[in-house]
Amino acid sequence: MISLSVSEHSDALPAPATGGRAVRVDGLSVTYRAAYEARPTLRNTVVRLGRRQRMIREIDALKDVSFEVPHGTVLGIVGVNGAGKSTLMRTVAGILPPTRGRVEVEGRVSTLLALGVGFNPDLSGRENVVLGGLAAGLRRDQLRAKYDEIAEFAELGDFMDLPMRTYSSGMYGRLAFSVAVNMDPDILLVDEALSVGDARFKRKSFDKMRELCDHAGTILIVSHALRSIRQLCNQVLWMHKGEVAMFGDADGVIDAYSRFMDVGETDVALEDL
Amino acid sequence: MSGTIAPRRRAREDEFTAERHVYEPHRIGLPPLRPYLRELWRRRQFALEMSRTALRAQHFNSVLGQFWLVLNPLLLTFVYFLLVDILRSGTRGAGFFAHLMAGLFAFNFLSGSVSQGARSVVGGGRLILNTAFPRALLPISSVITAFLRFVPTVGVYAVMHVIAGLAIGPHVLWAVPIFAMLVVFATGVAMLVAAAQVYFRDVSSFLPYLMRIWLYGSPVLYYLDEVPDHLRWIIDLNPLTPMFASLSEVLNKGHAPSAGLMLWALAWAVAALLVGGLLFMSRERDFAVRL
Numbered sequence: 001m002i003s004l005s006v007s008e009h010s011d012a013l014p015a016p017a018t019g020g021r022a023v024r025v026d027g028l029s030v031t032y033r034a035a036y037e038a039r040p041t042l043r044n045t046v047v048r049l050g051r052r053q054r055m056i057r058e059i060d061a062l063k064d065v066s067f068e069v070p071h072g073t074v075l076g077i078v079g080v081n082g083a084g085k086s087t088l089m090r091t092v093a094g095i096l097p098p099t100r101g102r103v104e105v106e107g108r109v110s111t112l113l114a115l116g117v118g119f120n121p122d123l124s125g126r127e128n129v130v131l132g133g134l135a136a137g138l139r140r141d142q143l144r145a146k147y148d149e150i151a152e153f154a155e156l157g158d159f160m161d162l163p164m165r166t167y168s169s170g171m172y173g174r175l176a177f178s179v180a181v182n183m184d185p186d187i188l189l190v191d192e193a194l195s196v197g198d199a200r201f202k203r204k205s206f207d208k209m210r211e212l213c214d215h216a217g218t219i220l221i222v223s224h225a226l227r228s229i230r231q232l233c234n235q236v237l238w239m240h241k242g243e244v245a246m247f248g249d250a251d252g253v254i255d256a257y258s259r260f261m262d263v264g265e266t267d268v269a270l271e272d273l
Numbered sequence: 274m275s276g277t278i279a280p281r282r283r284a285r286e287d288e289f290t291a292e293r294h295v296y297e298p299h300r301i302g303l304p305p306l307r308p309y310l311r312e313l314w315r316r317r318q319f320a321l322e323m324s325r326t327a328l329r330a331q332h333f334n335s336v337l338g339q340f341w342l343v344l345n346p347l348l349l350t351f352v353y354f355l356l357v358d359i360l361r362s363g364t365r366g367a368g369f370f371a372h373l374m375a376g377l378f379a380f381n382f383l384s385g386s387v388s389q390g391a392r393s394v395v396g397g398g399r400l401i402l403n404t405a406f407p408r409a410l411l412p413i414s415s416v417i418t419a420f421l422r423f424v425p426t427v428g429v430y431a432v433m434h435v436i437a438g439l440a441i442g443p444h445v446l447w448a449v450p451i452f453a454m455l456v457v458f459a460t461g462v463a464m465l466v467a468a469a470q471v472y473f474r475d476v477s478s479f480l481p482y483l484m485r486i487w488l489y490g491s492p493v494l495y496y497l498d499e500v501p502d503h504l505r506w507i508i509d510l511n512p513l514t515p516m517f518a519s520l521s522e523v524l525n526k527g528h529a530p531s532a533g534l535m536l537w538a539l540a541w542a543v544a545a546l547l548v549g550g551l552l553f554m555s556r557e558r559d560f561a562v563r564l
Contacts, residue, residue, distance in 0.1 A: 032562055043475070090561070094296055094405035097558045103296040113403045120326075120399075127326050134319035135406045137312070 021106055022071040022187055022218040023092060028101035030062040030087050061087040063242040064101070069235065071107070071186070074209070074219045076233035076250060078226070078257050083239040085222045089113060089191050092220065107186025107218070112176055121165040125156060125175050128164055132179065146182055153208075154178035155201070174201055181208045188212060191222045206232070230254055303555050313407045320414040327389075327418045346381050346426050350374045357494050367437040369496075372525045374433050376493030376517050378426045379452065383459045383513070384484040385419035390463025391470045391477040398564045408557040409550070412463040416456065440527030447523040447530055454542040455516050461545030464553035471556070471563050491517050496525075512541035 062084045069075050077085050090096040091103055093111045120128060129150060133143045151160050154174045159167060167175070180188060188209070209219055209232060223229055229236060229250065236253035238246040245260075246253050354373055358365045393411035394401070401408065434441070470476045491513040492500070500508050508514050515538035519530035 090402070091296065093403075094294055095402065095561050097561075098296055098298050100298055103294075105294040105296075109294070111403060122330055123326055131319065131322055131326065132400070132404065134316060134322055135400060135404050135410070137316055137406065140318055 024104040026102045028065045031099040032059040074233045076229035076236040077222045079239035084242040110183045110185030111189040112180035113191045125160045187218045323414040324418040371437040382423040386416040386459035389415035391466040394467045412467040457542040461549035464549035
């Protein structure tokens with residue numbers, strides 16, 4: 001999704017020194033209260049109250065997760081589907097409230113999360129970029145300054161003024177990625193978006209992320225593409241059923257995770273198809 | 274002078290874009306109000322832009338385009354006039370037509386704010402799941418959309434006002450504070466239904482009927498003094514009665530509104546904003562989990 005949180009003073013504040021704490025997660029638990037019923041309607045609620053039933057199941061998406069990363073880290077987050085990776089990303093972004101525990105984030109955050117790329121498909125790419133930027137707290141003049149950069153990086157050309165429903169999924173991804181990285185964030189949260197676009201764009205996004213790290217930026221990446229994770233990340237967090245299974249150097253964790261998955265380091269497992 | 278103001282402003286902006294975020298448990302309960310309202314104000318451009326794009330999208334595909342913004346309420350007024358006039362066996366004149374028009378246009382604003390407000394949070398699902406911002410911006414943007422739709426109808430009414438030969442003078446300006454109260458009231462109700470819609474998805478299906486009954490229970494299709502005594506208590510309970518009655522006094526009867534009606538209207542407007550706003554804000558952190 002196109003979402004960013006940027007302030008105007010990138011030159012006023014010195015870039016955070018490498019080694020300073022970027023993200024600290026302390027005893028974090030997140031519990032969803034999911035309703036059984038497919039549609040929460042008034043009638044169902046009344047009936048339920050009448051029977052004194054609680055049709056709510058608690059799902060522990062994250063259980064007592066703690067870790068800390070300094071600025072300049074590229075942290076890969078791996079785990080099977082439903083391990084709580086996306087929930088963790090949303091909590092760090094400040095979108096989901098923690099149920100217990102505490103999250104501290106030092107720096108401007110820009111997010112590239114899987115679910116929504118452009119929240120309104122009837123609006124053009126341009127309108128979605130502007131709305132997403134304004135929602136994240138940018139001023140119009142800041143957006144105007146960034147807009148050309150974003151459009152150029154995404155290489156969408158005339159498509160920027162067409163409704164987003166006419167976009168291919170690769171184009172969606174390119175625009176979202178372009179918005180997220182071109183906001184000069186201190187911390188970039190990327191959820192399963194490494195496979196964005198064609199090979200050339202992938203190369204470009206790789207380089208862009210490297211560039212960000214060189215400027216002491218911090219990146220948190222959720223991905224199933226283990227080879228990309230190994231190349232990009234210096235630390236890896238392996239999540240399993242809402243808990244931290246392992247946290248440490250990229251190679252060590254990925255080796256352990258591959259063994260656990262029992263797939264070995266075959267090409268299929270390493271590469272995002 | 275400007276030299277002293279600029280640095281101070283910058284320092285203030287730095288303070289609330291402070292790049293340290295701490296997130297702690299807080300699901301239900303009010304967020305700290307001052308930072309919340311400050312963030313809300315800082316992102317006012319978002320609410321405006323959201324409304325503009327909504328307006329553009331709504332009338333993009335039709336032949337008459339933006340003209341519908343005026344045509345729609347105008348046709349509605351004719352339909353209701355015909356209905357009421359038949360029921361009254363043709364005794365209604367141009368003065369009543371103007372009363373009906375003013376009331377319907379104002380009511381249209383309210384009903385637009387509320388029905389769009391109900392969908393605002395649920396419809397903003399992706400944005401809510403991916404960006405942290407004060408969610409109150411969404412229902413507020415619905416009210417702005419309804420207001421932008423209302424603005425051109427003021428011109429239509431002005432023409433009708435003159436045609437009907439109604440009094441023009443400084444008393445007409447009373448319509449501004451009366452409408453302002455309606456805006457405040459609409460904002461409160463929009464926030465209330467927006468939050469309710471997250472929990473009960475059938476709220477928006479009920480709303481059209483609710484709004485219609487609300488219209489019939491307000492002094493729009495009739496004058497307030499025509500209401501039979503034994504039904505008067507229902508009309509008096511309606512929060513819209515003091516607003517629409519004062520509007521009619523000002524525009525149609527041509528004198529300043531009675532102080533009692535104005536105070537009553539103000540009380541309703543403030544109460545709606547407080548209840549809707551506080552309920553919405555205390556629940557909004559929960560929205561991302563419910564969508």
